[in-house]
């Protein structure tokens with residue numbers, strides 16, 4: 151039996167039920183990780199590869215290279231000025247037939263390594279598990295993706311289930327997401343092979359290992375995808391636009407939290423300027439979650455790349471760190487049965503942050519663990 | 524910076540307060556047994572009736588003074604727990620001046636001793652004070668009534684606190700209630716308390732030929748509940764806590780039976796706490 155806990159959350163942090171859209175940025179900044187494929191001042195179209203691994207989310211002109219922040223690391227980025235015409239060479243992409251070969255083709259062509267790893271060389275799964283859970287507090291991406299696109303997503307789950315001859319198909323939703331549960335129940339009726347599975351709002355259920363344990367199917371052959379992965383796959387297969395992503399901007403230092411569909415590789419500060427009203431003078435901006443994320447060092451130059459899922463803008467809090475009282479709470483809570491106080495087996499650490507979350511001395515154990523690693 | 528921004532709101536201050544709440548019924552019972560009852564029978568004066576409270580007040584004042592000298596804050600460590608636990612285990616007829624001086628000295632010692640030395644500070648302070656008291660007069664845990672042996676008590680009376688013991692550490696029934704209260708609140712090493720109690724009870728029953736009176740008539744049970752699971756000086760891992768508790772229980776039984784009835788438990792706790800680093804090392808890879 152796994153023992154998971156619910157995190158203490160501030161019930162005053164509410165999110166706008168409607169998705170906001172940031173689809174017309176003046177510039178996008180493509181991190182240069184691989185060979186650049188275009189010249190200065192060359193025109194690019196939407197979803198055209200501008201480096202060997204990344205495509206432009208807009209059409210426009212490559213105007214130069216600038217150093218920006220990608221996940222707190224200085225990174226040279228290709229700057230593309232938007233012409234606001236959304237020109238695309240792939241204009242007439244048609245819905246692709248869902249076959250194993252087609253899926254592999256698409257994933258290879260689009261460098262979708264994560265999905266590729268899960269699907270490669272498989273032609274049968276016992277269970278398909280689609281998770282619409284976000285573990286991190288005040289992050290709502292997955293549930294909003296489901297809400298936004300429920301019909302297509304259910305149809306893809308259905309097709310995957312036929313393709314992989316799965317016995318069970320689970321769609322996992324937290325039981326406190328009342329709105330979406332109703333939507334799901336209405337739409338899922340036509341897919342009797344998909345089970346809507348409600349789980350408690352417990353931390354770590356977004357992680358494959360823990361949800362499989364919870365469902366007691368850990369030893370079976372499972373295909374686990376989160377709604378975001380499925381949405382990406384769905385967009386490729388249905389020939390839809392993949393140049394945008396969903397991020398949540400939430401926190402107690404802003405007037406209203408929002409889930410925003412934005413072009414990829416835009417500047418965070420541009421989104422904040424347009425949508426977010428900061429109400430506190432002293433605040434921290436954190437990317438990718440309050441439990442496992444990091445504080446942003448340079449908000450003005452921070453780029454929303456594909457790996458950024460959330461931004462939390464929180465009132466500045468200072469915790470007075472005191473000497474360890476050896477209470478053992480950090481050991482007791484660790485879901486991987488590690489001992490954050492010594493250096494053994496720390497390579498198994500999943501960076502969940504629970505050890506720091508429970509420490510009464512406010513010791514940043516997660517940081518120590520990472521350093522030890 | 525890689526930091527967790529969310530916290531479950533547990534802090535040392537909250538842990539200390541919850542701990543002190545647990546001590547309250549014991550203090551009140553101590554006041555009843557060694558204050559009200561003795562005053563009723565004209566065995567102590569009105570002023571002396573409140574001895575247990577004087578001890579607590581002296582302890583807290585001395586902590587504030589030493590904290591001031593050593594630039595420490597009251598809720599940044601567990602020292603308030605220490606100074607509020609120590610008086611409970613003092614002999615009922617303790618001389619307040621001797622208590623104050625010896626506590627003050629022991630607080631200075633624990634502040635200057637290197638942090639690296641692992642020992643149970645509560646047990647150390649209690650032993651230190653008892654040794655100093657013993658220099659002035661032979662150590663006795665009898666109160667004025669017990670010295671005169673004027674009460675006829677049955678087993679139920681004894682288990683409800685009328686047994687011989689510290690000024691507020693004689694009520695085993697209350698102690699067990701407090702144990703369960705602590706076990707349900709977060710930061711109490713209940714594994715050590717339960718395993719040491721289990722080992723102690725078994726060893727005492729075996730040594731004393733199933734005589735339950737021997738088991739309850741010492742400071743041991745309350746000390747195993749209140750002092751043994753001291754968070755700082757004990758191991759933190761489940762397996763090491765079980766081993767630690769079992770060894771401690773056995774040692775307490777042996778020392779209480781063969782060395783010193785009243786202070787055996789404190790010696791056992793102090794000895795065991797010295798072994799914690801070795802135990803932690805041995806069980807590191809488990």
Ligand code: SF4
Nearest residue numbers: 474475477478480509
């Ligand atoms: S939770 Fe904090 S205080 Fe407790 S043992 Fe771990 S590091 Fe020390």
Ligand code: SF4
Nearest residue numbers: 484499500502503505
């Ligand atoms: S961050 Fe690592 S060490 Fe800490 S609780 Fe999570 S898995 Fe365990």
